[in-house]
Amino acid sequence: MSMAEREAERAAAIELHELEKSFGLAKIIHGVNLAVPPGERHAIIGPNGAGKSTLFNLITGKYSPSGGAVHINGQDVAGLKPYQINRMGLSRSFQITNIFPKMTVFENIRCGLLWKMNYRYSFWHLVDRQHDLTERAEEILEQINMTARRDDLAGMLAYAEQRALEIGVTIAGGADIIMLDEPCAGMSTSETEYIVDLIRQVTAGKTLVIVEHDMGVIFNLADRISVLVYGEIIATDTPENIRGNARVQEAYLGSEDGH
Amino acid sequence: MSRIANSPLTAGTRSLIPLSSALPWLIAIAFLFGLPVVFPSGSALTIMNQMAITIIFALAYNMLLGQGGMLSFGHAVYMGLGGFFCMHVLNWVENDGLWLPLPLLPILGGLFGLLFAFLIGGFSTRRAGTVFAMISLGVGELIAACSIIIVVFFGGEEGVSGDRTMGPEFFGIDFAQQQEVYYLSAVWLIVSALAMYLFSRTPIGRIANAVRDNEERAEFLGYSQRNVRWISFCASGFFCGIAGALFAINFEILTEENLNLATSGEILLVTFLGGVGFFIGPIIGAVVFILLKTVLGLYTELWALYAGILFLLTVMFFPNGLTGLIAMHVGPYKRGRLGVLALPYIKMVGPLMVFILSGAAVFEILFHSREAATGEGEMTLYGLTFSSHGILPVAVAAGIAIASFLLLHRLAPQLREAWDAANPVDRRS
């Protein structure tokens, strides 16, 4: 390994080393290697059951790996809990909407802000009186175009709005690595366009890792794409090259009947 | 930015404390201090003291159940330990000349409750849900059983007693009289309730809600769910300890009973009855429960049976408790449609009262006919005196109960219609 390569790896926002995960006897992830440099929009695609969500959960600390390592901003995260990884500047969304349904939209965003704005476990601040907190939450609401829904209960929102809120909560903490798990699943074309614009806007200048089925979204958004098939990355390249990659055509696009 | 103008933030910048949020507290303070003037009798004070203690305990319990989503079956322990410790402090004051004005005692009780919540929460809050509930049950039973073994601290079967009047006088008050104790409890009630309310508005209070609703999401926002639960648990333990201290001051004795499952279960019952989803829920629950227990208990031995029925009906039909029942009417009130409900309510209230009273009469008559000594078959119920033996009285009461139930059943559709009219389907999305 040359000095230059090592230098590049050290600087990688996310780096996976021979990552493996088994559930009982079933091996889901077979030695994945991947490096995502800072600022890149990286997409992970693959057929159903390829292990995309598992990979997400390994990176974010929900699962612990059976083998190999995950480095975030050059640091090994072995044994760290999700909240510890989050504090290193990584934030994620979920495939199934995962917000606080009994809280208002505003409060959802505010919960996303609390840790990063150093309120942590404070019991000597009153949240309603923290101007910086309120202002920042209002800004994010503006950013995700939900100011009008500020005081509505999150659980009462329409599906697309909930997805947008989820992205808002995810980016609220100001993490520099954002991981989105199928943000456009189950949306109409116009809703998808809206969400893609939103993602592009709120992740500007950040590292983005996204799992998505909608190829239009992927090719529109991603700088590079990794293709995960049966727990292995068979290719990592720019959208154009992936489109032309024969193995990908055969293993993935073929099986999905012309995506 | 017109919306922001309405936010609490800007409202807060105009005046230090907005009147709208301070008003309920001012009313509560005036109410609490006015009560003994209206009801100066000893039994009323006894009831009100019990209420104040139960309210603090229930609010503290709801910090876990309602705000943190943790179901505890052993929460009496923290109140009890705080109380036992205060009892010892009172005895040190009496025997060893420790200088401590009585009004400050609850702080010590709170700290002792906090200490044990910190120790036990260290392992019990690692998980939520059923595991937490089971550990709390186990620890609760463990400590309750220890109370008979560790006589030095718990005093064995007899418990620990002391005298609250032996400390230095507090501005000339020696707290010998019930009324003085009431004012002391009232002050601590207000302080504790306000502190617990404000706690729910702090970052940790908000995140406790978040962890309750979705612990996974909270973890991915940088929060350790275990630490959040632990801190809530400690805070709850602190206020339980305050309630325990007030118990010690009021009753001047603590026994094993203050620690056991029956007490823990009772506070669960109180809190749930009032409504776990509302800050005011436990307050309403405590007031209603103590009234049931003391006032109904004066008239009938069967009060616990009625309380049990009420509790089960609440769980089944009003999972948000009595407060939820009240809150259901806020929507129609805001829409100005409360009037629609008035007529059906008025129509139903009569049959409902008849149903409840005649249903209770069935129980009372049966109970009396079995329990009364030979030759004392006469009983007095609702001002009527009759012989409880024989089938006739039960049959009459049961007949009235069934008839009123059928009437209620016939009136129910009207209420449902009115309810739908008062709550038009409102889906803006």
Added chain:
Amino acid sequence: MSLFAVNILDGLVTGLLLFMLCSGLTLIFSMMGVLNFAHASFYMLGAYFGYQISAYVGFWPGLIFAPIIVGVAGALIERYGLRRVHQFGHVPELIFTFGLALLIEELVQFIWGKSQKAYEAPLALDFPAFAIAGNSFPAYKVFMIFMAMGIFLVLLYILTKTRIGMIIQAALSYPATVQNLGHNVPLVFMGVFGVGTAMAGLAGVIAGPVLGTFPGMAFQLGSIVFVTIVVGGLGSLWGALVASLLIGWLQTFAAAYNVGMSDLLIALGFEKPLDLANSALRDLWSLTLPQVGPILPYLLMVLILIMRPQGLLGKRET
């Protein structure tokens, strides 16, 4: 040694009795995901129905009919109470069964009064079966042992050899799958709840004459039953058996031997304080095993939950 042997038998009786309760509770939990706090209350109902029936027609008809009545009552409560609360989630369900336990105790007091009932073992079994060094072992306890073992074998047969047993077994291993199926098989839920409570009722009929039939009997046993299934592992029938026997023996032996803490402390080289009455540690020195006995199961449970949350033989986390 003879004391040891007789305690083994006594502990076996206690353990098997516990198991009759735990097996039903485990089945219910596995199928429905609800910890039935009122389970011991059905045990109490069994004892009272058994008493009432035996007052008219003797012990043996009570042995058959009381559990049936309890089972039917259990099934009705599932149908009209629990199923309704199910939609609100597990915590309200737990609270519902907790309230049910309180209400059943009040109802029992209302119907049968507050004092202990003279529910006696049948005359046919009222003789000492054998004696070990002067300690006689009543025939009724022998009957209890055989009864409990019989129940266990029948249960084992149903679970492993019948169709309904297969469904229940599937529920033990794959709760999610069967809970998804649950919408289609509410009858199975009702049935399992009914059978589970009937078994508790049967345990009550059998235990009533020995342990006493009084309104506090449910709460006295209730939390121990909980402890047992948590220790054994929620959802594991074998775990329930192992834990029941373990706790049965633990309690019996702890009460049977007057081992004192002072002996232990002296053996460890500590010196007994001369002025024991005024020592802060006097309780530690005067502690004896029978005193500690009642708390051992809880201690065991807390330790198990901390060390091995899935229980001794459990496969899934609680």
Added chain:
Amino acid sequence: MNRFTTILLAAGISAATMGATYAADNIKIAFIDPLSGPFAATGKQGLAQYKFAAEELVNKKGGVLGGSKFEIVAFDNKISAKESLIQLKVAIDQGIRFIVQGNSSGVANALTDAIKKHNRRNPEDRVIFLNYSAVDPALTNDKCNFWHFRFDANADIKMDALTDIIKDNGNIKKVYLIGQDYSFGKAVAAAAVKFLGEKRPDIEIVGNELHPIGKVKDFTPYARKIIASGADAMITGNWGSDMVGLGKSVISAGFKNPIFTYYAATDGITKTFGEAGEGVVKLVGEGQLNPPVSDRADAYTKAFKAKNPDLDIGQPRITNVMEMLARAINDAGSATDMVKIGYALEGMEHDSLWGTKVKMRTVDHQAIQNVHILAHTKSGITHDYDNSGYGLKTESTVEMASADAPTTCKMDRPAQ
């Protein structure tokens, strides 16, 4: 707090205070004892005896102070000290000035303490505590006070009489002591060790243990130990359900030696022992039912049984409490001046319905009376217990037992 709760509170509290003014003519006596829980049977029996005694011995004879009637008001303390204090407050708030209680010395200790404090803090409505059954010696020794009067012989007095019997039984070489783990159980054990040591130093105490009160669900392991210890006799102070459970287990485990007890009668215990207890169970206590001491006592017992067919006169001393209180009120000429009534009770000598003289010792307010050794038997029983045919027959009597026993009581007396 909102309006709804305000209204409820107002309604509730006014309802609660209404009770206080009800029926002011009667002299009310608060009966604070367990009416629910494991010891409910004992409490209910006591309550029935009080009601009967008040009616027969006081009200039917024209009451006190020229016509005032005694009224027994029952308060269920669930055998809990805390609940007792709550009930005490309720009783005082209702204007009741006489408190009777007996079951559990733990409760009595709490009550006497609370009453002492109450009387000091509220000199205008003092109350008197008539303890009819709690026999922890401390109540008339270190913890004595002017407001407390004990009508039963205390644990030391009873053990003194009991060990007199054991002393003369040469067959007894090994004794097992077992009791409930609280002040009374401990007092019994301590007294047994003391008196056995004095009277029969050769007796070996092969077991001396305490078990949690009201919580043991199966006494079998204890019974096994007792038999395995080879004891020739067992001494226990257990009462209520703890006596039933222990007795049942010990007998079904095959124990055939004497059982010396304080309270092994009525409440289903006599029935439980039945034939197996014949010649085995010996009690120490006051009040002789069999053979009846007089026609009057015989008639009283029969009348009680006619009214309460399922209950027994388990605590004969209750008649002394009622009669002596009535006399004291008449002597004092007031039902409200507690100091006068207290001084009237102090030193009172009374001829009991049960054939003994009762003297309320001035120095410590301990009643001195004849104490009997009673045998559980079927022969010679006029008044059985539990409708079982079995009852208690007086075997021997210690006249005015421990009349000059020392006490550590130092009483602060109010100014007369």
